[in-house]
Amino acid sequence: MEGVDHLAHERNKSEFDVDAMKIVWAGSPHAFVVSDRISKLVASDPGFRKDNRSTLSRKELFKNTLRKAAYAWKTIIDLHLSEEEAAKLRFYVDEPAFTDVHWGMFIPAIKGQGTEEQQQKWLPLAYKMQIIGCYAQTELGHGSNVQGLETTATFDPQTDEFIIHSPTLTSSKWWPGGLGKVATHAIAYALLIVGGREQGVHGFIVQLRSLEDHSPLPGMTVGDIGMKFGNGAYNAMDNGVLRFDHVRIPRNQMLMRCAQYTCLCMPSDAKLILEPCILIRVSQVTCEGKYKQSDVPRQLVYGAMLYVRQTIVADASCALSRAVCIATRYSAVRRQFGSQNGGPETQVIDYKTQQSRLFPLLASAYAFRFVGEWLKWLYADVTQRLQANDFSTLPEAHACTAGLKSLTTTATADGIEECRKLCGGHGYLCSSGLPELFAVYVPACTYEGENTVLLLQVARFLMKTVSQLGSSKKPVGTIAYMTRVEHLMQCRCGVQRGFAELSADLVEAAVAHCQLLVVSKFIEKLQQEIPGKGVKQQLEVLCNIYALFLLHKHQGDFLSTGCITPKHAALANDELRSLYSQVRPNAIALVDAFNYTDHYLGSILGCYDGNVYPKLYEAAWKDPLNESVVPDGYHQYIRPLLKQEIRTARL
């Protein structure tokens, strides 16, 4: 019945202060208040309805997404929402759209790689959405290999311009979100050519479409790359294709924070000395076309990817917690087998197999939340250091963002699929929310750096650390523990067989390194002051589950390396079962602490009141296929079939 909480008996079992845990999950009392208010605002506004998405054609879905993006922007303006509130609103609207890339990549790239002057020119336009940007790096022929990009940016000293060109089919920009139909501008990454010499890949601001009639500018061939995985909401994103035909842009549209070009003997006196916002020695291109890289690491060009990767780790905890919330609530509602003397059947959440599949994912959602908080701090710290020309922690920041992005997105994508399976057949219904969540989420394992490619970066960082063991350069920060692997030094010559040869094993070592990071950051979180009755105790249980589940999953490695004995392994498994029993009475309260509205969850199986069956039944009849009792096509195809004379005895 409506209004009845079918999970009340579960909520009454809770042994901790759920409201206090909501604040821990949100990050602070202020963050909770903002999230709570904005999520309810979105949920209560019919303009943000999303339960009809699965019945829309791609063009209807896309147009509806444009409507929602415009409506969200109007809401932000009308309600004078702050940047924080606006970001929360876009999050709870939960619609993959060009705005994700405009706010999540285009603006950060200008902030991270633009000079003060370039920021002053372009950011106000972007913040007011008077231009809409995309991040055009990937090409048809290259995505992972950024240095292999083929788009060219040739400097023309006669006109003080760059000529942007797509010399080959494989140089076509391919995948950038928002590019296909909406973006008016792009940060386009291209191979810089000055005086006939290639100077590496740099970012350029390029206008794509007219701000008057939205038509592509001369020299631009641009469109959408077509339908993507499943029928999910990601098809509302216009990932695009773009070819440049000798498009000219002013020299001051090259993102110059990491490099500069002054041509001392340029015919015109348009000598442009841009003071970058980090005080670096000016790199100069002399009139002979000699280019000297400025003294910042060229990898600063990759800065936007560092930023996005750390946001993707936070996104992982959100996506996984959504799936776990749905599967946990439904596991408490669903009863199957086990009836005693005609009594109720057993809740599937009480089966040890269900717990051993579900509770490690619940623990992972919390673990990723906390490592995501730490990574946000690390990113802010490295950004501050860069301002002071301190590049010392850049390699570690790259390894951490790359590795944690890879680890958390793989675990989350697998976890969403596991949550679908934990819900049995009903998990396969769109109304469960899980198929779409999976379809929208899984590209996170690929975009912003393919996960294996990123783990190879971590492996390279670890091997570089090993190679420095014994030198005066002591490992610090997240690799400080490696001082305890001196024995690796002796076998160092063994690993000289070649990084490529050992890469599959090194990727596993990289995963282990990142899992150690997650566990250690969870432990550090528990060392903080955590208010609320029983809250810290619950988090300790979840931290132990996360760690012991990893120990159980990788038992072979721990045993074969002598890190643990078989007795330790047995004790760990016993403890894991005991921990599952400790979580069981608190499971519903632990997912309530995510504070997701039914609108945001978008799931009948995960609805707050647990009133699943009536809602499933009601939703079925809303499907367009049920608009007519006799389906279209019956008279054309089925009736002739049913009425056909059986002409051959054989049938």
Ligand SMILES: CCCCCCCCCCCCCC(=O)SCCNC(=O)CCNC(=O)[C@H](O)C(C)(C)COP(=O)(O)OP(=O)(O)OC[C@H]1O[C@@H](n2cnc3c(N)ncnc32)[C@H](O)[C@@H]1OP(=O)(O)O
């Ligand atoms: C609500 C619903 C939401 C829906 C979702 C919508 C959201 C959508 C949002 C998402 C949309 C998706 C958007 C997108 O998808 S945008 C496109 C994303 N593309 C990528 O991520 C490309 C991945 N490839 C690379 O990053 C580079 O090519 C790599 C790194 C692989 C190689 O690189 P490279 O070939 O140059 O050479 P190298 O390997 O010799 O490295 C050389 C040195 O540089 C260091 N180094 C490397 N990288 C970095 C770095 N970053 N910061 C600092 N340092 C770095 C490295 O450690 C090494 O140091 P050392 O060993 O020499 O000391």
Ligand SMILES: Cc1cc2nc3c(=O)[nH]c(=O)nc-3n(C[C@H](O)[C@H](O)[C@H](O)COP(=O)(O)OP(=O)(O)OC[C@H]3O[C@@H](n4cnc5c(N)ncnc54)[C@H](O)[C@@H]3O)c2cc1C
């Ligand atoms: C939904 C979605 C949105 C996207 N949005 C954007 C965007 O807005 N802007 C943008 O610029 N790009 C975007 N991309 C592109 C994305 O960044 C790339 O697809 C991604 O970086 C992977 O590169 P790739 O496709 O070249 O994969 P590849 O590198 O071709 O991967 C194919 C396989 O090769 C393996 N491999 C590659 N190199 C190595 C190596 N050195 N050693 C071992 N194995 C290797 C990989 O592990 C993988 O298994 C998006 C992609 C998707 C799916």
